[in-house]
Structures are given as C-alpha cells and as structure tokens.
Amino acid sequence: MSNKQQAGAVVVHGGAGASLDNEDGCVLAARRALAQLEARGDALEAAIEAVTTLEDDGRFNAGNGATLCLDGATIEMDASIMDTRGRLGAVACVRDVKNPVKLARAIADTPHVMLAGEGAQRFARSIGMRESAPISERQRADHRKLMSELAGSVPLMPGIDNRLFDRFWNYKTPLQLPKSTACDTVGAVVRGADGHFAVACSTGGSAPSLLGRVGDSPIIGSGFYAGPHGAIAATGIGEHIIRHLLARTVYGWIEDGIPLEQALARGIALFDKEVSVGLIALTRTEAHAHSNQGMPYSKMTQR
Known part of the structure; x- marks a missing residue:
C-alpha cells in the first residue's frame, strides 16, 4: 500500500431503481x-x-426500511464490510438487529468471516x-402493493415465473396471493488519505423471495x-x-489498467436492460x- 498522501473520497448509493427523491x-x-x-x-x-x-x-431497503418478506411479518437482512487492512465480515439472514452493518463489522473481529440467521442474532444480543x-406503515404499504402485483402476470424478478414462489413456498403461513421488486441495497466505498480502501453494504433483502434467501450483498466478490x-x-x-x-470481475479490470468509468460501464453491460444493476467504486x-436504472448516490472528496 502506497504511503503517498492523497485526497480521501467517499461514494454512497441508495440502490439501483430506488427513488431519486431519496438522494x-x-x-x-x-x-x-x-x-x-x-x-x-479510517x-x-x-x-x-x-x-x-x-x-x-427508513426510506431505503436496509435497517429501519428493510422490506417485509412475503409472509408480511418477517424481515431478513444481510450486510458486509471489507477493507485493505484485512478486516472482512458479513452477516446473512439476520433478524431484529437495528444496524446489520455494525454487526458485520463485529463479526470481522471473531474467528469467522460470516454468521447467519439465529446464530448471528444471538451474537448481536451477546x-x-x-x-x-x-x-413502519411504509413497509406494510410496500408489502401490500407487492402482494397485489405478485398475483399478476408480469414477472417481479426478471426471468423468474411468479408461480415459482407458490411452488417453492417455505414460510410457516400459507401463501396468500389476493413491477415492484425491492432490490435496492445501500452501500459505500471510501478511499482514505493514507491510501487504504474500504467498502460496506447493507440490504433488507429482495421482494419477492423465499424465506432464507441470500443475495449478493454479503458474498465477497459479488456484492x-x-x-x-x-x-x-x-446493487x-x-x-x-x-x-x-x-x-x-470489475476490480480485475481496474487491476488490469482499464479506466474506472469504462470498467463500471462494462460491468453494467453484462446484464440485460430489464435487470436492475448499479455500481459505485473508487480507485x-x-x-x-x-447504473442502468435511476440510482440515488453522492460522491464527495476531501478538500
């Protein structure tokens, strides 16, 4: 790691496809x-x-704003942290924790890299x-909207037949089906003036999803x-x-010398336009x- 002094920088996103009103x-x-x-x-x-x-x-699909699972009662969250000082931690399918990203940071100090489900929740309490x-009422309203749309014919997750959620339903309560998907993770990347880099991510999961679903956010190299x-x-x-x-994959292109903006565009181009995806990065x-969708974000640099 170079010791050359440089300007610190931060890039933050609120999720691919999330409302730009939340910027x-x-x-x-x-x-x-x-x-x-x-x-x-640091x-x-x-x-x-x-x-x-x-x-x-509370407006983003993470922490206080995490999306309700299909049963209308369960919330499962994922989060992750990583930096160039060797700290790496992730949490998957954790419930009833206010700030999963802080739990991911705490996990980085344990003998493990990732904890999931009940074990993660018990560790948080300990x-x-x-x-x-x-x-919140906003979370309940989003769930009602999702359930009404799930009964329709338009795929809520591109390439996935809505009926598959009925076929593989794994909640305790029965499925009640009387273009929205919550896939808007949040994340931040930071460059320190000392040349170190860090990333943190958090998500309330995807809607619709089966119980126990884990997305890209806690998986190193993916999210x-x-x-x-x-x-x-x-995201x-x-x-x-x-x-x-x-x-x-995008990091590898940067490592090979491809300019950052070009590397991000190349990464987004890997996906069909109907698949919401976004990236933030710094070198x-x-x-x-x-992003190929609207994505609220902010970029700031130390003066």
Whole structure:
C-alpha cells in the first residue's frame, strides 16, 4: 500500500431503481462519512458511518426500511464490510438487529468471516446490539402493493415465473396471493488519505423471495470487494449479480489498467436492460457511480 498522501473520497448509493427523491439521504450519509474520515482517518469507519446513516433513514431497503418478506411479518437482512487492512465480515439472514452493518463489522473481529440467521442474532444480543425498530406503515404499504402485483402476470424478478414462489413456498403461513421488486441495497466505498480502501453494504433483502434467501450483498466478490487498487459495491438483483461475481470481475479490470468509468460501464453491460444493476467504486485517482436504472448516490472528496 502506497504511503503517498492523497485526497480521501467517499461514494454512497441508495440502490439501483430506488427513488431519486431519496438522494438527500445519500448526501447526508456521504457528509457524515467524510467527517468521520477527516476525524479518524479510517476508511472502514467512514464507510460504516455512511451505511449506518442509510440504515437509520427508513426510506431505503436496509435497517429501519428493510422490506417485509412475503409472509408480511418477517424481515431478513444481510450486510458486509471489507477493507485493505484485512478486516472482512458479513452477516446473512439476520433478524431484529437495528444496524446489520455494525454487526458485520463485529463479526470481522471473531474467528469467522460470516454468521447467519439465529446464530448471528444471538451474537448481536451477546455484544449488546440494539433490536430493530417496529415495522413502519411504509413497509406494510410496500408489502401490500407487492402482494397485489405478485398475483399478476408480469414477472417481479426478471426471468423468474411468479408461480415459482407458490411452488417453492417455505414460510410457516400459507401463501396468500389476493413491477415492484425491492432490490435496492445501500452501500459505500471510501478511499482514505493514507491510501487504504474500504467498502460496506447493507440490504433488507429482495421482494419477492423465499424465506432464507441470500443475495449478493454479503458474498465477497459479488456484492462487494476492496483491494489495493480500489473498492467496489454493487446493487441490484442479487441472483444475477452473483453469477458474474460482479464486484471482483470489475476490480480485475481496474487491476488490469482499464479506466474506472469504462470498467463500471462494462460491468453494467453484462446484464440485460430489464435487470436492475448499479455500481459505485473508487480507485487511487477516480471515483464514479454507474447504473442502468435511476440510482440515488453522492460522491464527495476531501478538500
């Protein structure tokens, strides 16, 4: 890692396909991350600060705004962190934790890289992490809208027949089917003035999804990656992103010397236009965001 002094930078996204009206939340998250970076100089702490801000916002599909599963009662969340100091942690299918990204950070200090489900929740309680906020009316309204659309013929997940959710239903409650999918993860990438890179991601999952579904967000190389050449966070439909190991694939192009903006565009071009996908990334000299859908984001650099 080079010791050459450079400007710190932050890029934050609120999810591919998320409302651009929410971009002010990304701006606030980036500002807080930059302030953290200036105060502490730790890229990972800054990335976590940004994602925590978005988890607490309530408008994004993470933390307080996480999407309800198809049963209308369960929320399962994923999160991840990684930096070039060797810290790596992820959590999958965790319930009732206010800030999953902080749990992912705590997992990085354990003998493991990832915890899931009940074990992750028990670990969160053992270290005193707060429980999730009560389900909001906005979350319930989004679920009602999803269920009405699930009964229709338009695929809610591109390439997937809606009837498959009926066929493979695995919740305790029966399926009740009386163009929206919640795939808008949140994420942040940070470059420290010391040359270190970090990434943090969090998501409330995908809607629709079977119970226990894990997307790209906690899978290293798919939803996130950080190395000596930069940091990358992906957002969109995880089942498609995972197949391309998107974050690591784009990182490889950057490693080979392809300009960042070109590498991001090339990554997005791997997907059909109907598949929502977005990327944010930064290198030693560049910082960019690219998506095939509207994607709220903010990019800031230290003066």
